[in-house]
Amino acid sequence: MTSSSAFGNGVIQQRNLVEQVADYLTKAIISQRYAPGERLSEVQLARDLGVSRAPVREAARLLESRGLLVSQPRRGFFVRALDASELIDVFDLRLCLERHAMARLVDNYDAQKEQALRRQVELMCEVALHDSDSRKIEEDLVFHRMLIDFSGNRRLLKVFDDITHELRLCIALIGKTHAEPDTIATCHWQLLDALASGDPQRCREAIDYHIGVARDYVVQGIGESS
């Protein structure tokens, strides 16, 4: 019970406690060790992690702003439970962001950006053959983050980073493995080809198709799980 001896028990050691608690919670939620809708007790968490309630509270508020937790006044925090329409909304928002990023990116596309993106797709093809699903998802997110980063709008990137956590949760909730390696490769090469062509219309069609595939996966996944 003593806090000093509980340090060995808790996963937390040093650095910013808030960040560490946030990391711990994020992973726990996405890996569904906490069920959707489950209530999280501040004191319980603080005890389990061997820290006081203050860092736990701050971390929870952070996750709330990222959409992984929801809070009810005087009731506490609950693991976000996404229903079908919310899942669709998230992917629709993602489409909104990436469409815009593609439109901006095609205007200031250069060899350096193309090479970086190309390299990332090659990496994705690599991990698609050998690595775990979560690794595939992470590399896919890295690619799309690069797309938005290269668009030049840092505010856009911030929004994307925010919904990234929500996206991971969505993907985890659907519980389906990612698409086939071939599909992944084809989809992403199409995006690069569209960018290289310099044609905005073609870019838009490419990203619409790309996110559309992802969204269809979501809708389909919902139909199966619920």
Added chain:
Amino acid sequence: MTSSSAFGNGVIQQRNLVEQVADYLTKAIISQRYAPGERLSEVQLARDLGVSRAPVREAARLLESRGLLVSQPRRGFFVRALDASELIDVFDLRLCLERHAMARLVDNYDAQKEQALRRQVELMCEVALHDSDSRKIEEDLVFHRMLIDFSGNRRLLKVFDDITHELRLCIALIGKTHAEPDTIATCHWQLLDALASGDPQRCREAIDYHIGVARDYVVQGIGESS
């Protein structure tokens, strides 16, 4: 100066302390009672408002997630100082959101929504003639919020609500009065006409023009102030 007698001095009384502190800070920042880049001391704020540091901290974190404050580890919170490119990015993000909302809205537009929007524009024309600049800005934001709300994507709305605070700060930093009443009216009627026509292309042109006007104001405002 004493903390106990400062209760009368402080603006805070009851309800959720966090919300009240957040409101107070938001208004103070947007009205520029705190200069951009100014450092905010937690203890100082807590003393001034007659509360403890905990609610102040939480409120500050909330404002940070909304982009009104930035935090440096171990240094504290600073009032967000927006430079030119950041202002442009914010308005570009806004364009991204509203374009998407318009595209979604035109697909499920009905008489009820049209009437609500129409009424709001009429209200805006009204306040454009008689009321203060801040009131005009608020009603303008209400209109654009309705636009996004009616698009049906609640996640989109959440992002918009987040950047609303940042938008107010942008507008305040530019320090220009809003456009002429005639301009406001024309711009917004054009949006409604485009929606009524049911033509996606026309909708897009209308919103592009609309936000473009706002962005030009921003760029122009920067050129003058800096």
Added chain:
DNA sequence: CCTTTTCAAACTGTCGACAGTCGGCAATCG
């Protein structure tokens, strides 16, 4: 046996306090 009331346990919101750290200023040295 089912409904209602009451009570205790647990939890959140808030507070004051302590320790480690950072920034600025002065004293010392070259």
Added chain:
DNA sequence: CGATTGCCGACTGTCGACAGTTTGAAAAGG
């Protein structure tokens, strides 16, 4: 006189504690 180093004050990060409220269940009543 300029640069470096040590010190002092202030502040953030973190902690434990208390009060009011909510929850769940036990007890009382129909």
